[in-house]
Amino acid sequence: MERIKVGTSRTYEIHIEEGLLGRVAEECSAVLKSEKLLLLTDSNVKPLYGDVVCRSLTDAGYRVTEYVIPAGEDSKNTEQYLNIVSTLAKEGFSRSDAIIALGGGVVGDLAGFCASSYLRGIPFVQIPTTLLACVDSSVGGKTAVNLPEGKNLLGAFYQPSLVLIDPLTLKTLNPAVYADGMAEVIKYGMIRDPELFTALENHVWTDTQIITRCVSIKSQVVAEDEFDNGCRLLLNYGHTIGHAVEKCSRFEVSHGSAVAIGMSVMARAEEDGADLADRLDAVLKDYGLPTACKFSTEELYRAAMADKKRRNQTLHIITVPTLGQGTVVSIPVEELNTYLRKGLSV
Numbered sequence: 194m195e196r197i198k199v200g201t202s203r204t205y206e207i208h209i210e211e212g213l214l215g216r217v218a219e220e221c222s223a224v225l226k227s228e229k230l231l232l233l234t235d236s237n238v239k240p241l242y243g244d245v246v247c248r249s250l251t252d253a254g255y256r257v258t259e260y261v262i263p264a265g266e267d268s269k270n271t272e273q274y275l276n277i278v279s280t281l282a283k284e285g286f287s288r289s290d291a292i293i294a295l296g297g298g299v300v301g302d303l304a305g306f307c308a309s310s311y312l313r314g315i316p317f318v319q320i321p322t323t324l325l326a327c328v329d330s331s332v333g334g335k336t337a338v339n340l341p342e343g344k345n346l347l348g349a350f351y352q353p354s355l356v357l358i359d360p361l362t363l364k365t366l367n368p369a370v371y372a373d374g375m376a377e378v379i380k381y382g383m384i385r386d387p388e389l390f391t392a393l394e395n396h397v398w399t400d401t402q403i404i405t406r407c408v409s410i411k412s413q414v415v416a417e418d419e420f421d422n423g424c425r426l427l428l429n430y431g432h433t434i435g436h437a438v439e440k441c442s443r444f445e446v447s448h449g450s451a452v453a454i455g456m457s458v459m460a461r462a463e464e465d466g467a468d469l470a471d472r473l474d475a476v477l478k479d480y481g482l483p484t485a486c487k488f489s490t491e492e493l494y495r496a497a498m499a500d501k502k503r504r505n506q507t508l509h510i511i512t513v514p515t516l517g518q519g520t521v522v523s524i525p526v527e528e529l530n531t532y533l534r535k536g537l538s539v
């Protein structure tokens with residue numbers, strides 16, 4: 194089994210192994226002192242993996258309350274949040290009881306925010322079942338729900354007690370959802386890891402190897418900058434333009450596809466970057482991701498200007514002048530136009 198330690202304010206481990214789902218109780222009992230557990234999952238994941246996890250936990254003597262949300266981003270809302278914390282209160286959950294998040298980033302973000310705030314914080318364990326949740330959302334302690342005014346506006350930094358990844362769960366993913374996570378995987382290769390990038394080009398690594406490498410990179414970055422004031426910005430490669438694409442499309446273009454387009458534009462805008470941009474586009478296409486969109490420079494610029502990552506008049510963007518060497522660059526917002534024009538004109 195792969196074990197990765199995350200050195201944040203609360204240190205915890207990420208365990209990665211095929212078949213881990215059947216041993217969830219054993220793993221949890223090493224870090225939790227709970228009697229009661231709330232197993233939060235969604236309507237797609239419940240019929241696939243809910244029973245095996247629930248059985249493992251109840252057989253080990255935990256009193257498990259299952260809470261199933263409708264699958265999809267719309268469930269990451271304050272109404273679900275309040276219903277879940279009310280359920281915890283009605284069931285008499287104490288500060289040593291815990292929440293288990295079984296699902297993708299929606300379930301993980303919602304469960305994490307409930308755990309961060311109920312009784313001012315109770316333990317939670319992440320069991321991510323999408324590629325994006327394995328390599329991104331379950332690592333790093335960002336938890337949130339959406340408000341009608343925007344995504345992830347109500348949240349907290351709150352680290353889990355443990356993350357359990359069973360790569361076999363990815364076998365049932367819809368290919369488009371798998372591709373979405375792959376955009377983040379390719380991002381890690383671009384910003385930090387030429388070996389990972391080359392392995393992706395050649396299709397020579399298993400899901401377990403890919404996840405292990407990405408989780409190592411993210412946990413290092415997060416340990417260095419837990420509260421997102423410095424190098425964690427690196428993880429935003431392709432995201433400034435990606436968010437603009439998502440907005441312009443009224444969220445019809447998925448996050449992973451939008452980030453793929455954002456990375457491709459940034460790579461094309463790089464001085465002397467044509468070779469790397471060609472390699473990036475080939476990998477993105479290979480994994481079913483787009484490299485272009487129908488929006489104009491002006492439309493994307495206007496959408497990016499409204500992005501929350503803009504701080505005063507300075508924008509932090511990520512460039513990759515050489516494979517594996519992502520760099521945070523501060524530019525005046527207007528200069529984003531130059532990147533967009535260069536990146537989109539090729």
Ligand SMILES: NC(=O)c1ccc[n+]([C@@H]2O[C@H](COP(=O)([O-])OP(=O)(O)OC[C@H]3O[C@@H](n4cnc5c(N)ncnc54)[C@H](O)[C@@H]3O)[C@@H](O)[C@H]2O)c1
Nearest residue numbers: 237264265297298299322323325326329330335362365366
């Ligand atoms: N906390 C963070 O740092 C962070 C980082 C990135 C994204 N996010 C958040 O993550 C969310 C997106 O996560 P996501 O892409 O995992 O979406 P998701 O949770 O909606 O999952 C995508 C779809 O896959 C289904 N699914 C999940 N696991 C499955 C499996 N093993 N087999 C078959 N179907 C399965 C889900 O039911 C859903 O329909 C967004 O809300 C985003 O804001 C958070």
Ligand SMILES: [Zn+2]
Nearest residue numbers: 377432448452
């Ligand atoms: Zn992302």
